Amino acid sequence: MNVTCVFAHQDDEKECLGTLLRLRRERGARISLIAVTNGDKGASWDPSKPHAEVAAERDVEMRAVAAALDASYVCLGEPDGFLLDGPAVRLALIEALRVTAPELVFTHNLADYNEDHVVTARLTCHAALLAAIASVGTATPALAASPAIFHTDPGPGHGFDGTHFVTFDEQVADEKARIVRLHASQMAVMRELRGVDYADLARDADRATGARLVAPYAEVFRPCLMERRIPTASLLP
Template sequence: MRYACVFAHPDDEMRCLGTLLRLHEQGHEIAFVTLTGGDKGLPFSGPDSHERAVAVREAEIRTVAKAFDASYLCLGREDGFLYDDEPLRHDLIAALRTVDPEVIFTHWTNDYNADHVVTAKAVVDTALWTNLGSFEPHVPANDHVPRIFHVDTGAGYGFEATHFVELTAGHVARKAELIRAHASQMDVMRHLRGHDYADEMADSDRVTGARLMVAHAEGFRPCLAERRIPWPSDLPGRPAHASPAGRKGTA
């Protein structure tokens, strides 16, 4: 199957990286799409850093994409000023047709970052038009509407996971390595919080895993909009070596 991560910024894929690793191991195809280039991602580097930030962050996300033998496509909107307008919808329909996913991972519909909220809404809405040739007729229509999962946005925004993917110790370690490929953003988070995103995601995955009596897991919510509802089987099942239910020994 073909999966696409459609997020606002390079590095937003960190919230489903463990699941992507499991899907990649199973031979599924993966693509990465961002709506912005993350040009405000070097906030302590002065007012002339925007173009440099785009170059730095593109190199970082391409390093992550390479680990999945994946493509990367950026719509080039301005970081922090993303709006759900007509041009964005035209471009996003074309982008989704280009990568042609059967399943999309994207943001939750409520989030701390307005770019994330705009992205979630735009993805849910434009996905419906990817198989209708009257929309963006210059790009061949797909033969299906992609199904959508929302990634866990963290506490405080009404996200309650309903679907879960268990991660092994190997997935957790590799996930941290890939998150730290976004070195520029790790520096920002260490400056702001004293730890980086890899530490933060490991803590979050540990909390989610504890709910399932396993060491680590990622949580998702399905889109419930008609024709975009995913199947539970679109996510990986338990690892083959998983511990019996109720034992918290799985790494």
């Protein structure tokens, strides 16, 4: 089973990381990670730090995450905070999807607090369809079928109506926290902002979602409802 994550930034994969760990453990999933932007605005509290240095640091962190998942990783290199849809980035994503050949794609919700996330979600929905259309030419041949898409939970306040839950236990939660903390630069940013890091916040959110099912932890998703990109529940653990 091939699973590809398409997210705007390095660290956004935390929204489905528990599910990825279960898919890898239980189904031998081959995981691919795609970051659309280079994350170069990630030194949120330090305007003196060069953007190229920040992007390089986040690239190293993301490659460590990919190694922990035995996953491939590619960055499309768009500017963090200024992502716009257009022919070049759309073709780059179509090519990346053709190379990874996923059956299942995770991406952001179509409504989200971050515009990079929203643009990435739209890009992914369109690129997933176009990746199977041979008249859209890239270096890699068209896919036999468009991959199915699940949207991740953006948190409260965005009208997210999650319908598909994946539960997990303490062992998976601990491994998720360990991998999330490989994004060391972003953990520091979040501790400055909220006093806790992303791993702590994710564990709290997953515990609250799990409580809805009387389970220790869970992540929740919403299926893409666009024709030829609609997933089935059996794709999830």
